[in-house]
Amino acid sequence: MEPIDTSLIDWSRAQFALTAMYHWVFVPLTLGLGLIMCLMETVYVRTGKEFWKTATQFWMKLFGINFAMGVATGIILEFEFGTNWSNYSWFVGDIFGAPLAVEGIVAFFLEATFIALMFFGWEKLGRKTHLLSTWMTVLGATFSAWWILVANSWMQYPVGMEFNPETVRSEMVSFAAVALSPVAVTKFLHTVTSSWVLGAVFVVGVSAWYLLRGRHTDFAHASIRVAAIFGLIASLLTAATGHQSGVDIARHQPMKLAAAEGLYEGGQGVGLVGLGILKPGIDWSNPSEDPFLWKLEIPCGLSILATNSPEGYVPGIKNILEGGYVGEDGLPELSAEKKMEMGGRAIEALAASQAGKNEQAVRILRENFPYFGYGYLKSPAELVPPVVPTFYSFRVMVILGGYFIALFAGLLLVGKRIGRWKPVLLAVLLSIPLAYLASEAGWIVAEVGRQPWAIQGLLPNCAAVSKLSACSVQTTFWIFSALFTTLLLAELCIMVRAISDGPDKESA
Amino acid sequence: MSIRGIYELYRDGFRRMTLGKTLWCVILVKLVVIFALLRVFFFTPYLQGTDEQKSRTVTAELINRH
Numbered sequence: 001m002e003p004i005d006t007s008l009i010d011w012s013r014a015q016f017a018l019t020a021m022y023h024w025v026f027v028p029l030t031l032g033l034g035l036i037m038c039l040m041e042t043v044y045v046r047t048g049k050e051f052w053k054t055a056t057q058f059w060m061k062l063f064g065i066n067f068a069m070g071v072a073t074g075i076i077l078e079f080e081f082g083t084n085w086s087n088y089s090w091f092v093g094d095i096f097g098a099p100l101a102v103e104g105i106v107a108f109f110l111e112a113t114f115i116a117l118m119f120f121g122w123e124k125l126g127r128k129t130h131l132l133s134t135w136m137t138v139l140g141a142t143f144s145a146w147w148i149l150v151a152n153s154w155m156q157y158p159v160g161m162e163f164n165p166e167t168v169r170s171e172m173v174s175f176a177a178v179a180l181s182p183v184a185v186t187k188f189l190h191t192v193t194s195s196w197v198l199g200a201v202f203v204v205g206v207s208a209w210y211l212l213r214g215r216h217t218d219f220a221h222a223s224i225r226v227a228a229i230f231g232l233i234a235s236l237l238t239a240a241t242g243h244q245s246g247v248d249i250a251r252h253q254p255m256k257l258a259a260a261e262g263l264y265e266g267g268q269g270v271g272l273v274g275l276g277i278l279k280p281g282i283d284w285s286n287p288s289e290d291p292f293l294w295k296l297e298i299p300c301g302l303s304i305l306a307t308n309s310p311e312g313y314v315p316g317i318k319n320i321l322e323g324g325y326v327g328e329d330g331l332p333e334l335s336a337e338k339k340m341e342m343g344g345r346a347i348e349a350l351a352a353s354q355a356g357k358n359e360q361a362v363r364i365l366r367e368n369f370p371y372f373g374y375g376y377l378k379s380p381a382e383l384v385p386p387v388v389p390t391f392y393s394f395r396v397m398v399i400l401g402g403y404f405i406a407l408f409a410g411l412l413l414v415g416k417r418i419g420r421w422k423p424v425l426l427a428v429l430l431s432i433p434l435a436y437l438a439s440e441a442g443w444i445v446a447e448v449g450r451q452p453w454a455i456q457g458l459l460p461n462c463a464a465v466s467k468l469s470a471c472s473v474q475t476t477f478w479i480f481s482a483l484f485t486t487l488l489l490a491e492l493c494i495m496v497r498a499i500s501d502g503p504d505k506e507s508a
Numbered sequence: 509m510s511i512r513g514i515y516e517l518y519r520d521g522f523r524r525m526t527l528g529k530t531l532w533c534v535i536l537v538k539l540v541v542i543f544a545l546l547r548v549f550f551f552t553p554y555l556q557g558t559d560e561q562k563s564r565t566v567t568a569e570l571i572n573r574h
Contacts, residue, residue: 061527068531072538079551086554090566119528120521124513167559168567347574354567375574463573466554476550483541490534498527 008470009461012084015477017447019076021440022484026070028439031145031192032199032234033063034138036227041134043226045127055219057122058503059203060134064119065498069491074148076480084473088454088464093169095161095178096151103147110140145195146188153184155455156446157252163369165353165362170458186248187446190241193234194439197404200231201435204411206499208428211419219503221416232408238401243305249449250306250314251328253456256449258317259284259385260394261302262291266316266325272301275395278388284317285381317387321380334371336380342368343375373458382460385451393444400438407431 044052117133160177207220276295300310323335346368352361454464555562
């Protein structure tokens with residue numbers, strides 16, 4: 001066995017996480033703000049009031065800044081797949097490449113075509129044609145998100161594939177199974193609706209700033225009203241899709257759910273930890289004491305979240321490692337040790353198949369392939385993801401999600417009276433970074449919670465990573481940090497200046 | 509819209525840009541950094557050669573890491 005330096009894995013993961021989190025700063029605002037400007041332009045086309053045209057153009061300008069700053073940041077992720085995660089990239093074959101190619105061809109060109117008409121066509125196109133261009137631009141961006149999330153979902157729930165031992169690649173046997181897997185559908189809905197929430201928070205936050213400064217008050221009140229209605233609907237949809245996401249995770253990634261809940265021993269009628277403080281330094285694969293310093297639990301909440309039943313069984317970390325409980329297929333789950341043994345057999349069969357002992361080796365490989373990745377693990381403890389970041393990120397996401405529902409409902413209830421309450425306006429303005437925090441926290445739950453896997457059950461990070469020098473990955477990490485910070489500061493400056501100019505100034 | 513109309517849409521659109529010019533500059537700088545610097549110096553693909561060679565490399569890696 002050839003050991004892989006753990007610091008190489010950690011730095012490669014850190015570099016990928018940094019790039020992905022930076023890319024994600026731009027995506028949700030594009031999706032959320034895009035739809036709000038579509039709604040405003042629709043009102044303009046229906047009513048013919050110039051006020052709504054001015055409002056649409058202002059938010060479109062901010063959309064353009066965000067779009068321009070975010071464009072191409074995702075390409076670096078694709079470079080990292082080829083350089084830092086070459087085994088992974090080869091192993092996934094065209095399953096990962098196909099959705100990304102569809103994204104590039106269909107969605108990107110849809111966006112690229114219509115975005116020019118949207119920005120340049122105000123005086124050249126009819127109102128309805130221009131409105132169509134705006135909707136198509138945002139639809140294109142949403143389609144892009146769909147295909148990227150299909151690729152991500154496949155890593156969480158690999159379906160519609162068959163492993164070819166000759167090429168050591170996974171081959172797609174059903175495009176529909178990959179593109180429409182339940183995990184992909186839920187992930188898309190939850191991600192897009194939560195992005196709409198972020199867009200709505202951005203609009204009410206910027207509008208609150210105008211009210212604080214006593215500028216553009218009619219514009220600010222109108223924008224708050226549109227964004228609050230949209231945001232309330234979006235945040236309720238986010239809660240509903242989040243629940244479905246919980247059900248999916250319970251079925252397909254129970255360890256992630258156990259980590260998000262800090263649940264060591266599961267059972268029936270398990271409570272949901274609403275708030276809690278974990279004891280530091282706990283060994284989550286075998287804690288010697290109660291891992292909580294304090295917790296506030298909602299009785300049977302986790303069972304309801306995971307199974308839609310107050311008496312539903314939810315396995316904890318211990319149960320998943322020991323196995324024996326009834327899994328999603330109705331059969332007793334295997335223990336981690338057993339899965340590791342079967343994974344080892346699969347890898348040995350792969351080696352034998354390459355050495356020419358084909359038929360029997362391939363049969364053994366196929367029988368044990370669902371546990372292929374377990375063969376790389378040295379101990380069951382490696383199956384436990386980092387519980388602390390997963391647990392706290394989950395709480396940050398859910399609590400802020402609840403706050404946004406209250407925020408939008410409150411804004412609709414108070415209406416124009418909000419202009420009199422400066423501390424409330426300040427709180428609304430400060431909600432903008434909270435929306436980004438909630439959005440990034442959601443991804444931390446999704447990605448940290450599924451460690452150690454690059455592909456769930458099939459390929460852990462220690463097998464997926466390229467054998468580079470940890471030092472070179474560390475160097476690029478710091479280069480990226482400097483680059484991304486510079487770009488982010490540039491965006492903030494341009495965005496703040498555009499907001500400061502206000503909706504009266506014509507610039508595009 | 510005729511070909512001439514499309515040409516004029518783009519020509520007038522680019523001419524009238526104010527903030528857009530700054531954004532295009534940022535995009536171009538970013539693309540140069542990504543493709544001429546990061547891609548060339550930091551992100552050469554790890555697997556080289558034909559598909560068969562790549563397959564052999566990954567197979568060896570996956571077997572040896574067990």
